[in-house]
Amino acid sequence: MTDRVIAIADSGRSKPLPRTGPLPVAGPLADSLGRHLRDLRISVTDRCNFRCIYCMPKEVFGPDYAFLDRSELLSFEEITRLARIFCSYGIEKIRLTGGEPLLRRNLERLIEMLSGIANLDLTLTTNGSLLARKARALRDAGLKRITVSLDSLDERVFRAMNDADFPVAKVIEGIEAAEAAGLAPIKINMVVKRGVNEDSILPMARHFRGSGHIVRYIEFMDVGASNGWRMDDVVPSAEVIRRIGEEMPLEPVEHNYEGEVAERWRYRDGPGEIGVISSVTQAFCRSCTRARLSTEGMLYTCLFASAGYDLRSLVRGQAGDAEIAAAIGAIWRQRSDRYSEIRTAETAKQRKVEMSYIGG
Ligand code: SAM
Ligand code: SF4
Ligand code: SF4
Numbered sequence: 001m002t003d004r005v006i007a008i009a010d011s012g013r014s015k016p017l018p019r020t021g022p023l024p025v026a027g028p029l030a031d032s033l034g035r036h037l038r039d040l041r042i043s044v045t046d047r048c049n050f051r052c053i054y055c056m057p058k059e060v061f062g063p064d065y066a067f068l069d070r071s072e073l074l075s076f077e078e079i080t081r082l083a084r085i086f087c088s089y090g091i092e093k094i095r096l097t098g099g100e101p102l103l104r105r106n107l108e109r110l111i112e113m114l115s116g117i118a119n120l121d122l123t124l125t126t127n128g129s130l131l132a133r134k135a136r137a138l139r140d141a142g143l144k145r146i147t148v149s150l151d152s153l154d155e156r157v158f159r160a161m162n163d164a165d166f167p168v169a170k171v172i173e174g175i176e177a178a179e180a181a182g183l184a185p186i187k188i189n190m191v192v193k194r195g196v197n198e199d200s201i202l203p204m205a206r207h208f209r210g211s212g213h214i215v216r217y218i219e220f221m222d223v224g225a226s227n228g229w230r231m232d233d234v235v236p237s238a239e240v241i242r243r244i245g246e247e248m249p250l251e252p253v254e255h256n257y258e259g260e261v262a263e264r265w266r267y268r269d270g271p272g273e274i275g276v277i278s279s280v281t282q283a284f285c286r287s288c289t290r291a292r293l294s295t296e297g298m299l300y301t302c303l304f305a306s307a308g309y310d311l312r313s314l315v316r317g318q319a320g321d322a323e324i325a326a327a328i329g330a331i332w333r334q335r336s337d338r339y340s341e342i343r344t345a346e347t348a349k350q351r352k353v354e355m356s357y358i359g360g
Helices: 074-087 105-113 131-141 154-161 168-180 198-208 237-247 321-333
Strands: 041-043 093-097 121-128 147-149 187-192 215-218 248-253 264-265 272-276 290-293 298-300 309-310
Touching: 041 074, 074 105, 074 198, 074 290, 093 105, 105 121, 105 131, 105 168, 131 168, 147 168, 154 168, 187 198, 198 215, 198 237, 215 237, 237 248
Parallel strands: 041 093, 041 290, 093 121, 121 147, 147 187, 187 215, 215 272
Antiparallel strands: 248 264, 264 272, 290 298, 298 309
């Protein structure tokens, strides 16, 4: 069968789709560095009701910021179609994200549609603000697990970080509702920024120890081009482990599965564990098995990419499933991303897509 080229207009942020191989293509898919495609993150909205200083700073995401128009968003049918095609390559896990995914109207409907895909680990990351209201419906729709972001238990620190004056108690309420709905154990993401919330490291560990939930400390990253990232603002995971370990001794735990980004640690003197995500100080590109689908249907093969591949134009054009599968296969096979391994102060200044657009 002859090779074909699917031509896509280069809009500046979009790369031309590569030459595809024979159709149809399915089964495990390895990139140019031998990494298999295993996880898919789907951003369902680029909007958010928070303005976290490390993600959507107000100076950039102000009242005049041009978010995507409704017509540009992939519909639930389009997302589900793409998800099924991705799953034909052996994707085992899909995470819904954003922006704030719970702002997308009728998200439960999408969850219901995706949970119809066999053997899929379906999860979602949220800021927790709407979780108290929605946890039960999400669970009923088929959601199995959830991750809630919470950067501090200190009211002043948390409000300063979300920059929307949102109170801690409401997020805790959301976590409790998720637990009551059967979504536990819950992962709690805390981005640690030097001089901002490093004093919240220990209180978070103390609070959630014994709850069954797992706090995951994330190194502040240079995603996007608007959060003013500096290496000095990063609190290395090794320091987080040392600080917690001085009060509550820790020991490492084996990874749950290949490609798991969090390094796991458990308390030596009783139940409970924590995780650290060391994307800056200990890059894990070598085992990176994640693809990202943006709200408007662009495929990104790295969180730090500056351009993606426009799958929406295929979905809205005449392309059949086999043709879309072939395009995804060709994109993944030629992938060679390893940004975190080659990060420097200079690369940190480069133009990249924003975290709220591509999904964390
Ligand atoms: N709005 C949802 C939330 O906050 O959970 C989902 C989207 S958010 C982009 C996904 C995750 O990325 C969150 O846990 C957030 O804390 C994390 N994140 C955002 N910007 C980050 C940065 N600059 N460095 C590290 N993590 C970041
Ligand atoms: Fe919104 Fe999540 Fe980004 Fe915070 S981290 S601004 S909650 S998308
Ligand atoms: Fe994967 Fe890119 Fe992050 Fe490396 S920098 S782990 S390739 S998303």
